[in-house]
Amino acid sequence: MTKSGTCIQYLLKPFKSKKDGSDDLEKIAAREQKQFPFETLVSATKNFHPNHKLGEGGFGPVFKGKLEDGREIAVKKLSQSSRQGKKEFMNEAKLLARVQHRNVVNLLGYCAHGVEKLLVYEYVANESLDKLLFKSGRPDVLDWKRRYDIILGISRGLLYLHEDSHSVIIHRDIKAGNILLDDKWVPKIADFGLSRLFPEDQTHVNTRVAGTNGYMAPEYVMHGHLSAKADVFSFGVVILELISGQKNSTFDLSLDSQNLLEWAYKLYKKGKSLEVMDPKLASSAVPDQVAMCLQIGLLCTQLDPQVRPTMRRVVVMLSKKPGSLEEPTRPGYPGARRRRSSRPAASSSLTGTSSESSSQAFGSTTNNNSASATASTSTSYLRSPRLDPHGKRPMQ
Numbered sequence: 001m002t003k004s005g006t007c008i009q010y011l012l013k014p015f016k017s018k019k020d021g022s023d024d025l026e027k028i029a030a031r032e033q034k035q036f037p038f039e040t041l042v043s044a045t046k047n048f049h050p051n052h053k054l055g056e057g058g059f060g061p062v063f064k065g066k067l068e069d070g071r072e073i074a075v076k077k078l079s080q081s082s083r084q085g086k087k088e089f090m091n092e093a094k095l096l097a098r099v100q101h102r103n104v105v106n107l108l109g110y111c112a113h114g115v116e117k118l119l120v121y122e123y124v125a126n127e128s129l130d131k132l133l134f135k136s137g138r139p140d141v142l143d144w145k146r147r148y149d150i151i152l153g154i155s156r157g158l159l160y161l162h163e164d165s166h167s168v169i170i171h172r173d174i175k176a177g178n179i180l181l182d183d184k185w186v187p188k189i190a191d192f193g194l195s196r197l198f199p200e201d202q203t204h205v206n207t208r209v210a211g212t213n214g215y216m217a218p219e220y221v222m223h224g225h226l227s228a229k230a231d232v233f234s235f236g237v238v239i240l241e242l243i244s245g246q247k248n249s250t251f252d253l254s255l256d257s258q259n260l261l262e263w264a265y266k267l268y269k270k271g272k273s274l275e276v277m278d279p280k281l282a283s284s285a286v287p288d289q290v291a292m293c294l295q296i297g298l299l300c301t302q303l304d305p306q307v308r309p310t311m312r313r314v315v316v317m318l319s320k321k322p323g324s325l326e327e328p329t330r331p332g333y334p335g336a337r338r339r340r341s342s343r344p345a346a347s348s349s350l351t352g353t354s355s356e357s358s359s360q361a362f363g364s365t366t367n368n369n370s371a372s373a374t375a376s377t378s379t380s381y382l383r384s385p386r387l388d389p390h391g392k393r394p395m396q
């Protein structure tokens with residue numbers, strides 16, 4: 001229903017059903033504030049019945065539900081390890097519920113009931129991108145046009161989070177698993193802002209940071225330096241995964257490179273960009289577009305955050321016809337070394353990295369040594385101030 005339609009219904013409804021209208025006015029106020037009564041969610045999910053469980057992520061189980069008005073919802077029951085108070089939770093959730101974009105999973109509302117804290121999202125019908133790309137028995141579903149539209153959609157959603165919503169929102173966990181696809185294959189970014197709901201829960205945050213191996217920007221892994229450019233890096237990894245059909249964290253080492261980024265960069269430098277392409281795309285690919293997206297993916301995953309494009313620039317690059325783009329410098333990956341000549345002077349003040357420390361610290365986060373990755377990431381994450389390029393308070 002349109003916003004104006006909803007408003008008219010709100011205005012008319014109290015006078016229809018109640019003598020003094022007080023009950024309905026309370027309900028209206030609650031809906032405006034996006035608070036859901038617990039009983040509504042109990043009945044929508046048939047008392048959180050196991051048959052309604054969609055899955056369980058790092059923040060708790062997710063249930064499918066149906067509201068009385070017919071809307072399908074996904075209810076995330078937040079893990080009770082969060083020690084955030086009820087009032088803070090409500091304030092944060094209220095802010096997050098104002099984030100509305102076609103390419104972001106809409107948070108319809110929230111509910112705090114005793115120790116339970118729940119988030120109510122729009123239900124997104126198709127699977128998450130990682131299931132379709134890496135696990136599905138339906139490989140043909142994602143032809144090139146769909147993959148290109150997914151890249152474009154995610155870039156618009158991220159631009160909105162970074163620049164156009166009411167606060168700067170750094171997602172911090174962009175990965176194929178956090179991209180949901182609706183019934184028309186429109187991509188929607190899930191799980192934005194969740195770490196704000198777990199501010200004191202250090203163990204939980206650490207687990208999640210370690211869990212996103214393969215997508216994290218090197219300056220974030222090593223020093224906890226979080227900026228919008230860390231999201232740009234993760235987005236670049238998703239682009240390369242969409243083009244190649246390969247998952248960065250389980251990269252096929254027989255390809256003579258230690259990860260997807262290095263492999264793609266090497267082929268790009270040899271002028272063989274199209275060899276990166278997923279063979280399943282052979283019949284649907286538009287070669288110039290594939291090459292352009294590969295170059296954008298490499299620009300986004302550059303080691304130096306300063307030279308990575310902003311999401312605004314990415315959206316502009318993607319919306320243009322394939323043409324000349326900047327030359328990407330080396331990507332940031334375990335063991336990557338920055339050449340002094342390719343590094344603008346300003347970058348060192350932002351990241352504080354040197355090529356040696358980069359190589360060492362990031363190298364410890366490969367899959368076979370995730371324990372040390374957890375330790376180094378978690379302490380730096382907790383220590384580091386989170387800077388905001390726009391002077392607004394970042395939401396993660």
Ligand SMILES: Nc1ncnc2c1ncn2[C@@H]1O[C@H](COP(=O)(O)OP(=O)(O)OP(=O)(O)O)[C@@H](O)[C@H]1O
Pocket residue numbers: 054055056057058059060061062074076105121122123124125127128177178180190191211
């Ligand atoms: N709005 C939604 N609509 C439909 N399905 C959803 C929605 N939100 C989550 N899901 C599904 O619920 C399951 C759990 O999701 P959740 O985001 O909590 O964890 P995850 O993505 O599996 O893991 P992680 O917490 O590490 O990101 C996933 O299968 C996801 O696809």
